[in-house]
Each structure stands twice: as C-alpha cells, then as structure tokens.
Amino acid sequence: EAKYNPQQIEPKWQQIWAEHKLDDAPEQEDSRPKFYALSMFPYPSGDLHMGHVRNYTITDVIARFKRMQGYRVLHPMGWDAFGLPAENAAIDRGTTPSEWTFKNMAQMRSQLQQVGLSYDWNREVATCAPDYYRWTQWLFLQFLKADLAYQKEATVNWDPIDQTVLANEQVDNEGKSWRSGAKVEKRKLRQWFLKITDYAEQLLQDLDKLTDWPERVKTMQANWIGKSVGAELSFPILNSGNQEAIAVFTTRPDTVYGVSYVVLAPEHPLVNQITTPEQAATVEAFVAEVANISEMDRTAEDKPKRGVPTGAIAINPFTGNQIPIWIADYVLFEYGTGAVMGVPAHDVRDFAFAKQYDLPIQYVIVPNGTAAGEIPKSLSQSAYTESGVMVNSGDFDGIDSPTAKTKIIELAEAQGWGKGRVQYRLRDWLISRQRYWGCPIPVIHCPHCGVVPVPDRDLPIELPQNVEFTGRGASPLAKLESWVNVPCPTCGTAAKRETDTMDTFIDSSWYFLRFSDAQNSDTAFDFQKVNDWLPVDQYVGGVEHAILHLLYSRFFTKVLRDRGILNFDEPFKRLLTQGMVQGLTYMNPNKSGKDKWIPSALVDPKDPRDPDTGEAIQAFYTTMSKSKGNGVAPKQAIAKYGADTIRMFTLFKAPPEKDLEWDEADVEGQFRFVNRVWRLVTEFVESRSSSSPQNNSPDEKGNRVLRRAIHTAIKEVTEDLTGDYQLNTAISELMKLSNALQDSKEKNSAIYVEGIESLLRLMAPFAPHITDELWAQLGHSESIHLQPWLEPDPEALVVDEITLVIQVNGKLRGNIQVPAGADKAALEAYARNSPIAQKYLEGKDIKKVIAVPGKLVNFVV
Ligand code: ANZ
Numbered sequence: 129e130a131k132y133n134p135q136q137i138e139p140k141w142q143q144i145w146a147e148h149k150l151d152d153a154p155e156q157e158d159s160r161p162k163f164y165a166l167s168m169f170p171y172p173s174g175d176l177h178m179g180h181v182r183n184y185t186i187t188d189v190i191a192r193f194k195r196m197q198g199y200r201v202l203h204p205m206g207w208d209a210f211g212l213p214a215e216n217a218a219i220d221r222g223t224t225p226s227e228w229t230f231k232n233m234a235q236m237r238s239q240l241q242q243v244g245l246s247y248d249w250n251r252e253v254a255t256c257a258p259d260y261y262r263w264t265q266w267l268f269l270q271f272l273k274a275d276l277a278y279q280k281e282a283t284v285n286w287d288p289i290d291q292t293v294l295a296n297e298q299v300d301n302e303g304k305s306w307r308s309g310a311k312v313e314k315r316k317l318r319q320w321f322l323k324i325t326d327y328a329e330q331l332l333q334d335l336d337k338l339t340d341w342p343e344r345v346k347t348m349q350a351n352w353i354g355k356s357v358g359a360e361l362s363f364p365i366l367n368s369g370n371q372e373a374i375a376v377f378t379t380r381p382d383t384v385y386g387v388s389y390v391v392l393a394p395e396h397p398l399v400n401q402i403t404t405p406e407q408a409a410t411v412e413a414f415v416a417e418v419a420n421i422s423e424m425d426r427t428a429e430d431k432p433k434r435g436v437p438t439g440a441i442a443i444n445p446f447t448g449n450q451i452p453i454w455i456a457d458y459v460l461f462e463y464g465t466g467a468v469m470g471v472p473a474h475d476v477r478d479f480a481f482a483k484q485y486d487l488p489i490q491y492v493i494v495p496n497g498t499a500a501g502e503i504p505k506s507l508s509q510s511a512y513t514e515s516g517v518m519v520n521s522g523d524f525d526g527i528d529s530p531t532a533k534t535k536i537i538e539l540a541e542a543q544g545w546g547k548g549r550v551q552y553r554l555r556d557w558l559i560s561r562q563r564y565w566g567c568p569i570p571v572i573h574c575p576h577c578g579v580v581p582v583p584d585r586d587l588p589i590e591l592p593q594n595v596e597f598t599g600r601g602a603s604p605l606a607k608l609e610s611w612v613n614v615p616c617p618t619c620g621t622a623a624k625r626e627t628d629t630m631d632t633f634i635d636s637s638w639y640f641l642r643f644s645d646a647q648n649s650d651t652a653f654d655f656q657k658v659n660d661w662l663p664v665d666q667y668v669g670g671v672e673h674a675i676l677h678l679l680y681s682r683f684f685t686k687v688l689r690d691r692g693i694l695n696f697d698e699p700f701k702r703l704l705t706q707g708m709v710q711g712l713t714y715m716n717p718n719k720s721g722k723d724k725w726i727p728s729a730l731v732d733p734k735d736p737r738d739p740d741t742g743e744a745i746q747a748f749y750t751t752m753s754k755s756k757g758n759g760v761a762p763k764q765a766i767a768k769y770g771a772d773t774i775r776m777f778t779l780f781k782a783p784p785e786k787d788l789e790w791d792e793a794d795v796e797g798q799f800r801f802v803n804r805v806w807r808l809v810t811e812f813v814e815s816r817s818s819s820s821p822q823n824n825s826p827d828e829k830g831n832r833v834l835r836r837a838i839h840t841a842i843k844e845v846t847e848d849l850t851g852d853y854q855l856n857t858a859i860s861e862l863m864k865l866s867n868a869l870q871d872s873k874e875k876n877s878a879i880y881v882e883g884i885e886s887l888l889r890l891m892a893p894f895a896p897h898i899t900d901e902l903w904a905q906l907g908h909s910e911s912i913h914l915q916p917w918l919e920p921d922p923e924a925l926v927v928d929e930i931t932l933v934i935q936v937n938g939k940l941r942g943n944i945q946v947p948a949g950a951d952k953a954a955l956e957a958y959a960r961n962s963p964i965a966q967k968y969l970e971g972k973d974i975k976k977v978i979a980v981p982g983k984l985v986n987f988v989v
C-alpha cells in the first residue's frame with residue numbers, strides 16, 4: 129500500500145476542485161437556503177502568517193460543512209490593498225505601490241491555495257483595483273448627497289524636514305518622524321469627514337440585535353460610542369452685560385450647587401475675549417504649552433492637572449455665587465462644549481485640581497443615612513462620586529441625588545439656564561489622507577461652484593501612474609499638476625481635483641457587499657443579489673478589529689439602508705473573534721537595558737542559550753511576530769506535514785476564540801493521526817481487493833458497538849459545528865471514531881464500510897485533501913465534498929441495554945435484555961413478547977401492567 133504523501137495529493141486535489149468549480153457560489157438564487165461565510169480579508173503584506181491560516185481555516189470548515197448540509201454557500205476572498213506600507217516600499221526600494229501590491233497579492237494567493245481553502249475565486253476583489261474603487265468613489269458620493277460627508281479644519285502630523293503630512297503610524301512614541309527623525313508638529317488642514325455621529329444612537333441601540341456576537345466586542349463598541357446623559361448648563365460671565373455665557377456639559381447636574389469654578393479648554397474661543405489684561409501673558413504661555421501635549425497625556429487620571437486663571441468671573445445661576453474662570457489642560461476642546469463646571473467635592477479630576485490650586489471644596493451630596501447637617505469626616509480626603517442625599521443645595525436638600533438630577537434639569541429648562549443633553553464620545557470620522565496609495569476622493573474644487581462632485585459617468589478617478597516617490601514634500605498627487613488641473617464639470621472654469629485620498633477603512637467598510645456581485649461593471653452590486661446574500665451569516669476575524677472596522681461597516685450598512693440601497697441593517701449576523709497563534713519565544717532579559725529577542729532558529733530548544741554570549745535564556749509562548757523571531761511560516765509547515773495536518777492542528781489545539789500555542793510535538797501528533805486514518809482506509813481497500821467480500825457470522829454485539837460509535841460521532845461533530853463551534857472537540861470525536869474502527873474485529877462487514885465512510889465524510893471539512901483522496905480510493909467517482917452531511921440514527925445511539933425484570937403478580941419470573949432508553953410502552957411491549965411472559969401468561973387475563981423504566985415490568989393477572 130502507498131505511503132501517505134500530502135505533497136503529492138494536495139496539489140492534485142486543489143486542481144481538481146478548481147477544474148470542477150466545486151467552490152463557486154451559484155450565480156442565481158435557488159431553493160436551497162443561503163449561507164455567507166466570511167473571513168476578514170488580509171492586507172497583502174507579502175506572506176501569509178499562521179494567524180491568517182488559523183482564521184481562514186475556521187471559516188473554511190464552516191463553509192464546507194454548510195455546503196454538505198445543503199446550503200448554497202458564498203465563501204469569498206479578497207485584498208485590503210490600499211495603504212501606507214506599499215508607499216513606503218516604493219520610497220525605499222524604487223518600485224511602485226501598485227507593482228509591490230500586485231506582486232504580494234499573487235504570492236499570497238498561491239499560499240492561500242496551498243491551504244486548501246474553498247474560495248470562490250471568481251469573486252476575488254482588490255480594493256486598489258479601479259473596478260473596485262470606482263464604486264468606493266460612488267459610495268462616497270452617496271454620502272455626500274446624503275449630507276453625511278463634509279469638510280472642516282483638523283489637526284494633522286507635520287514633518288518639518290520632509291515637509292509632509294505623516295500618518296499616526298509614521299510617528300514614533302517620542303513624537304518623531306519615521307524617516308527624518310524630526311520632531312513632529314501639529315498643523316491645521318481642511319479635511320473630509322463622514323458624519324458617523326448622526327448614527328451614534330442607532331449604532332448603540334442595534335448592538336442589542338447582535339445576539340450572536342461576543343459580549344466583549346459589543347461592550348467595546350458601546351464604550352467607543354460612549355453615550356453620556358446629562359445637561360448643558362449656562363454660566364453667565366460677570367461684567368459682560370449678561371451678553372456672554374459659558375455653556376458647560378455635565379453628566380452631574382445634581383452637583384451644580386457645589387461648583388467652585390468654571391474651566392475652559394485652552395483652545396476655547398472665549399479664552400481670548402474674557403482673559404483680563406493682568407492674566408494675558410500667563411494665559412498665552414499656558415495655551416502655547418498645552419498645544420504640544422497629546423490628548424492622552426492631558427486626560428490621564430494619574431497625570432497632574434494644570435491650569436491658570438483667566439481673571440474673569442462667572443455666575444452660578446442656581447446660587448448666584450461668583451466663581452473664577454480658569455483654563456486647564458484636562459478639559460478637551462472637542463468634547464461636549466469644551467468647558468466644564470468644576471465640582472471638586474464630587475469629581476476626581478476636579479478634586480485634584482482644587483487641591484493643587486487651593487480652590488474651595490463644597491460637598492452637596494452625602495451618603496444615605498448621614499445625619500442632617502453633618503458632613504462625614506471621611507469625605508474630605510477625596511471626591512465623593514456616588515449618589516446619595518442632597519445637602520447645601522437650596523430647595524433640593526434632603527432628596528436623593530438621582531431624583532435631584534431630573535428636577536435640576538427641569539428647573540434649568542424653566543429658568544432658561546440650560547437643558548437636558550445627550551453626549552457621545554464618538555466623533556465624526558476623519559477620512560482624508562494626504563497620501564498617494566488610497567482611493568481618490570472624487571470631488572473637484574471650482575473657484576465659482578465650490579465643491580463639485582465628480583459626475584458618476586467620470587468615475588473612477590484613477591490614480592495617475594507616472595508618479596515619483598521620494599517621501600518629501602506634498603503628497604505625490606498634489607505635486608502632479610497635469611492630474612490636479614481640470615475644468616469644472618459644472619461651469620468649465622479651470623478647477624482643481626481634491627488630492628486627498630480616503631482612509632483605507634472606507635475600502636473595507638463595504639467589501640463584504642461587493643462579494644455578492646463582484647464582477648458587476650454597471651453598479652456596485654445588484655440590489656437583488658446583495659440583499660439575497662447579505663447579511664454575512666458567519667464573520668471570522670481578529671479582535672483587533674472589534675471597534676473600528678466593525679463599527680464603520682455597521683455605519684455604512686445603515687446609511688445605505690436609509691438610501692434604499694440595502695434592505696437589512698446589520699451586516700454581520702454572527703461574529704467569531706479567533707485567538708492569537710503563539711510561538712515558542714526566546715529572550716535574554718535586560719541586555720543593555722532592553723529585552724533581547726532571539727530568533728528560535730538560532731536556539732537549541734533542549735538547552736536555550738544566547739548564541740552571542742552563551743548565557744541561559746528564557747523560553748515562553750507569546751504571539752508570533754517578526755520582531756520576536758518566534759514565527760512559523762505556513763509555507764514551511766505545509767511543506768513538512770501537508771496542509772491537512774496544519775489545518776487539523778490549528779483547530780485541535782485550542783477552541784477557536786482562545787490563543788493557540790504552536791507546539792511542534794503536537795503538530796507531529798496530529799500528523800500521526802492523519803497517517804492513521806490513511807492506513808485505516810488504504811488497508812481496508814487492499815484487503816477488500818485481495819479477499820472476496822464475505823459477511824459471515826456477523827458479530828451482533830460488535831456491530832452494535834461500532835454503529836453506536838459511528839452515530840455518536842455524527843451527532844457530536846454536527847453539534848460541535850453548529851452551536852459554539854467547538855472545532856477542537858469535533859476533532860476529538862473523529863479520533864474516537866478512528867479508534868473504534870481500529871478496534872473493530874469485523875473489518876469486512878457492511879457496518880465497517882459505513883464506519884470508514886462516515887469518518888471520511890465527517891473529517892472532510894477539516895482535512896479536505898486526504899478525505900477526498902481516500903474517498904476516491906474507496907471507489908467513489910464524485911468528490912466527497914459533494915456528499916450530503918450525515919444524520920445520526922437515534923436508534924443506533926441507544927447507550928446500552930439493561931436487564932429488565934419480569935414479574936407476574938409481583939413474583940419474579942425471569943429477565944430479558946432491552947435498550948436502556950426504552951419508555952414504559954416500549955418496555956411493556958418487550959416484556960409481552962418475551963418467551964417468559966408467553967410461558968407464564970398463556971391463557972391468563974391481564975388486568976393491569978406496571979412498568980418501571982430501567983427496572984421491571986409486573987403483570988397483574
Ligand atoms: C460636573 C461634574 C461633577 C462632572 C461631578 C462629573 C462629576 P463623560 O461621562 O465621559 O461624558 N467634562 C465635560 N466636558 C469635558 C471636556 N470637554 N473635557 C474634559 N472633561 C469634560 O463625562 C462627562 C463629565 O466630564 C462632565 O460632567 C464634566 O464633568 C466632564 F461630580 O460636570 B462633569
């Protein structure tokens with residue numbers, strides 16, 4: 129018999145499947161239910177890594193299982209192909225972003241094919257291809273028409289040496305440029321935004337519909353949206369003739385009687401107007417200083433809060449008190465109204481600020497049960513942030529603070545001091561990038577007409593080809609006069625193209641829609657088709673996309689639904705976030721102040737030492753990465769063991785959501801199992817052809833045991849693939865069945881054939897090549913992947929037999945073997961038909977039958 133040789137059979141089957149178009153989704157709807165299985169598409173960096181392999185294998189198993197179950201399945205793949213690395217490669221190596229990207233895509237496509245993933249390659253999309261981004265541009269124009277795209281000034285990173293805008297990824301931790309090393313400055317530029325804040329409430333509410341999403345992801349999204357319910361209150365400025373007032377946003381109107389001061393963000397436009405001459409110099413210096421601190425540092429709880437008084441005074445309309453107006457670093461201009469009422473007694477940051485600058489601290493809420501007129505001593509040490517009973521708050525004294533919150537908002541509205549307000553942390557989506565390798569924003573700036581959308585007939589606005597990449601100066605697009613200068617589509621005057629390109633998150637916010645109709649050159653997708661295939665039934669990807677990608681995709685879906693382009697409002701019905709693949713990692717801690725990572729290729733695992741110094745080093749598992757030298761290349765692993773073993777291993781080693789340790793010994797173990805299956809089947813095929821098939825003296829008991837093993841495997845594997853995707857335990861079930869077959873003594877019986885065929889069919893989604901090969905060797909002419917999924921026979925599942933006692937008038941007359949799960953009626957029937965009953969009951973009149981399941985049947989005569 130032939131040895132298992134994955135290197136020979138895997139490419140063979142991959143080719144056969146492609147020739148027979150086994151994995152193509154049907155173009156037309158048919159009566160079968162649809163199933164859309166999708167993995168998050170990769171960035172074409174050049175090489176597939178193990179994280180990809182794991183992600184795609186999980187989805188592939190589900191897709192293959194669903195096909196066998198009789199679904200029409202859409203399982204596509206594509207490339208998230210715009211983005212900075214291609215441009216950097218062009219700058220560094222004299223290639224072009226396009227060349228580099230398409231070369232990488234070709235390389236990764238062939239690596240994907242080696243894994244045996246059942247993709248419909250007819251639907252492949254690359255976001256950087258004009259036939260794709262034409263529709264990205266069209267979608268942008270839909271947003272523009274819906275008033276959901278607009279321009280405003282925003283801050284960008286500016287490299288003063290290279291004279292160019294930098295993406296956040298191009299700025300290191302010390303705030304320096306990746307190329308020039310210059311200290312990066314902030315600059316204001318007019319940029320494009322999408323109005324995602326219009327959908328904040330819906331994006332939050334509809335998380336409740338996503339019952340098959342991980343709770344963790346939904347919580348992350350909810351926090352990102354960050355809804356706060358409170359009020360906007362107005363504090364008039366003294367001596368402005370009540371003309372000017374400062375609006376603050378607060379979630380705690382119940383603390384308004386305890387306000388000690390008002391704080392503006394240093395960027396607030398009122399700052400210049402109200403600062404007194406005595407304070408002008410101090411304020412100006414402070415504003416300049418804060419301009420260079422990051423938002424993170426400004427708001428961190430553990431950083432000291434700093435500020436200066438403006439010299440101006442505000443009035444608290446609730447108390448009539450005069451309070452100072454400050455500016456401080458911890459108040460952000462972009463959130464709420466950019467101004468805060470300071471209540472040191474009840475807010476942690478305000479407390480720290482008041483301590484620092486010796487501002488008054490007035491408690492207006494005390495814990496429930498506090499004696500009237502008393503302020504507990506313990507309070508004075510910190511801010512009291514809980515709810516409680518109102519004190520020092522005029523008419524509100526004595527009521528509980530949540531009720532007071534509502535009443536104070538009512539009072540403010542009645543008096544014109546403010547109103548209730550809901551605030552979201554989510555901000556509008558800045559989509560402008562001053563880069564070349566992205567989707568051009570399809571508008572033209574005309575001196576007469578202003579912003580003019582490019583007419584649909586002129587799409588796509590293609591990226592120009594002959595561009596120079598130096599990494600210096602304006603974006604390559606902005607420098608290309610011949611591309612920038614165009615006549616206005618409306619009036620014909622000399623006008624200029626927009627030179628910003630779109631954030632690549634836009635490209636990935638609709639690719640799952642395009643897959644439904646990827647080759648359409650008339651529209652982004654046919655209405656019928658997109659609404660047939662979508663929503664995605666199972667989406668699988670990394671938790672690193674839990675917030676932005678998923679939120680943006682949900683936003684796109686809702687906007688397109690509101691424009692009548694889609695008829696569903698959530699794109700991903702069910703989400704699985706797979707864990708990381710970890711590699712054995714070697715580290716020599718603290719070499720000249722830094723941990724030194726030592727590539728595993730340079731280390732003997734039995735005695736790990738630093739190859740440079742000979743020192744013993746640490747060994748542990750952590751996420752595979754280039755910088756740690758702990759990765760295992762899929763290509764090499766497949767060359768050694770074959771794709772089927774790699775697939776089985778990544779699925780078996782850990783449940784899909786958990787991290788997985790790449791342990792060579794366990795890969796070997798999986799390889800041995802795959803080999804065992806190979807031998808089991810090939811030996812059977814051989815024995816069958818050498819000895820004439822005979823089925824003499826079937827071993828009743830043995831058959832029953834084997835049948836039970838077969839149908840238990842069918843039942844368990846089906847459940848594991850249906851519920852929470854317990855793919856690891858599914859493989860354990862396959863191993864059990866394989867053991868049962870090995871133990872079977874009747875290797876020539878019909879039941880044995882059922883056993884090996886069932887094993888192969890259950891294993892087909894996991895190890896598609898070897899199973900199709902062995903299936904063919906068993907004499908089948910049609911691919912195993914076209915076979916229907918198996919259904920368990922409940923009868924075969926019956927656990928075991930029990931001994932049933934038969935009594936007549938309470939007297940023991942004998943016993944028989946019956947199936948363990950039999951109910952009362954069945955037990956009675958078994959008993960009546962038994963020779964014992966026939967003997968003792970002959971000619972008797974049965975008055976009553978008492979059946980006790982699992983125990984006895986008593987005939988009363
Ligand atoms: C007075 C107050 C008293 C506050 C109190 C809290 C506790 P979230 O929940 O995150 O929305 N705030 C408002 N705008 C701000 C800004 N632009 N920069 C920094 N802080 C700002 O937080 C809302 C609270 O954060 C608001 O409620 C305000 O402080 C502060 F016992 O107002 B609070």
Ligand code: ZN
Nearest residue numbers: 574577616619
């Ligand atoms: Zn014009």
